[in-house]
Amino acid sequence: MLGSMSDASLTAERLLELYDSQLGSRHLDLAARWLQSKGRGFYTIGSAGHEGNAAVAAALRPDDPALLHYRSGAFFLERARQVPGRRPLHDVLLGVVAAASEPIAGGRHKVFGSRPMNVLPQTSTIASHLPRAVGVAFAIERAARLGVDSPWPRDAIAVCSFGDASANHSTATGAINAAVNCGYQELPMPLLFVCEDNGIGISVRTPAGWVRAAYGSRPGLEYFAADGCDLVDAYDTSVRAVEWVREHRRPAFLHLRTVRLMGHAGSDVEAAYRTPAEIAASEAADPLTVTARLLAERGIDASGLYEAKQAEVMAIAEEVAYAPRLSSAREVMAPLAPSRPTAVAGEAIKTGIAGDKPLTLAQSINKCLGELLERHRELLVFGEDVGRKGGVYGVTRGLQKAAGGAKVFDTILDEQAILGLALGTGVAGMLPVPEIQYLAYLHNAADQLRGEASTLSFFSNGQYRNPMVVRIAGYAYQKGFGGHFHNDNAVAALRDIPGLVVASPSRPDDAAGMLRTCVAAAKVDGRVCVFLEPIALYHARDLHSEGDEGWLAPYPGDPVPLGRGRTYGAGGDLTIVTFGNGVPMSLRAARRLEEAGIGARVLDLRWLAPLPVEDLLREARATGRVLIADETRRSGGVSETVLAALTDHGFEGAAARVTSEDSVIPLGDAAYHVLLSQDGIHDAALKLVRR
């Protein structure tokens, strides 16, 4: 046992305090089950057997940001002890009964979280918080270096905890790899990974010794191991691990061996998959009994403490059982998509002086990023190949040189890590603008947007936010560079994420104006924005004929308001509703229709979320005929939402759609068999007008 380190060992007073946290945690578990039995509680995953994590909290400082495993009751109570004015027993039980007055999630979920305690709430997707934890650890030093106000001091360290089964998840292994890689590059990465190893994940045993075998001797990851049932060992080892990370600014792995008591959750019948002997062995190692024994060995009288804590917790459980819950959809959804359009417009206007030199889409975005980097000290641009190379398509060319490697940098090839970096730097007060190299490669990391980024304000009732603008090069029609992965036109996975802003610029001037609005919405309202850049239009110059330079535009002075479309022409026979590559195709189709005496106007939606419904209805009603020209797929694509918006708002005219097929995009010219085409738009328009 390592408890012999005299300066680290617990005093009698501290031992009693930690025991108090352990007891509180155990009784919270029991009270949660009691509340459920009374029909008042909704959450019974407990911390029983893991109460040794109180020692980890005791070894840390309350300004060390923590992202916690769901068995962190004792950690939470112990940290609350270090922060004045907390009522953690109340708060946890308010969470269990989904009370609207619960201070972090406001009744939206039972999470361990608290802004004053620097505990960031987690979703129940195991390990999904680890990429963010890497980002938080990265941000601690980067914010200080750039002079950005961050919630955490420069000598803080980040901690994240997770279970033994979760340690196998690719999200966990990816995050640990990202942290080790940073350390290897000698970038500060003060992150303590805490694996609470109870030997099982629901019913599946972790092979004996596996966690140590996997993480015990990894170069660049300092390994510490302790008996999590023995408070003194857990504390002394935690102190060593925390001190090591704080001093070296490198990642470490604390392997805390625990037991799991009372099953996975209240509903779990352990006897179905564990022998009575196994269950008995866990109970014999109960950390509460072990601490009581430690106290007795030191001659400290702890009798009656268990019962006293039980009475305290049960009284609170009775008190909160009927606390009011969220009472309307409006109340539930309030933190999802904060929107202060005037403030956003005010912020967006501050960048950008109109230019007169015609630019391509790529040049316009590049210029805009340069200005935004100059204006915002906290803005970061990162991703694969964005730094030295300046992007696969040159969109970030020259930015690293101008803004410096601390603000514009290449990352490892891991989209999950890229988004994790955005999540962590975002909560730390920075303004991340990560790039995902191709739309197809967002999908392997989409949970970081869906499960993490877009839920943080929901599960923290707006107290935490992770502003970001994720630039994604996407859509099809690339000439000479074919195949599905570089021509992905699937946006369904983005369209239904609550609160997510999806920008889809087509023209160079709109792109800059929209990017400025996205960055302003991220800064002002903490919004999560996806900025879909049509690769095939990056370097387009012409619209109708070679050399007409119809797709160049001067740099704009004004930003584009969120959720507002752009109308081309005033034709009275039909309205073509489109976006992205569909815009120039529709404009060319409209010209042909005009030659045949048919007047078409073209509405570029510009924003796929929030959809510009007002503009859509106005332009639809102006002609009474709508053709949706949609380069995404027929199923799950944008046309579905446009049709639904027309129906929902009582549009009584004719509506039709022409889309890409429900197909994966093949290599070479075969792609054009399945993609929306200019001729297809033209023919569908004729058909609609002649209906």
Ligand SMILES: Cc1ncc(C[n+]2csc(CCOP(=O)(O)OP(=O)(O)O)c2C)c(N)n1
């Ligand atoms: C990504 C994901 N897959 C599946 C689940 C369902 N699930 C919840 S907890 C759990 C087991 C986790 O075991 P471990 O990491 O050892 O933590 P423990 O519960 O033992 O503390 C599973 C499979 C989940 N929450 N997230």
Ligand SMILES: [Mg+2]
């Ligand atoms: Mg486990």
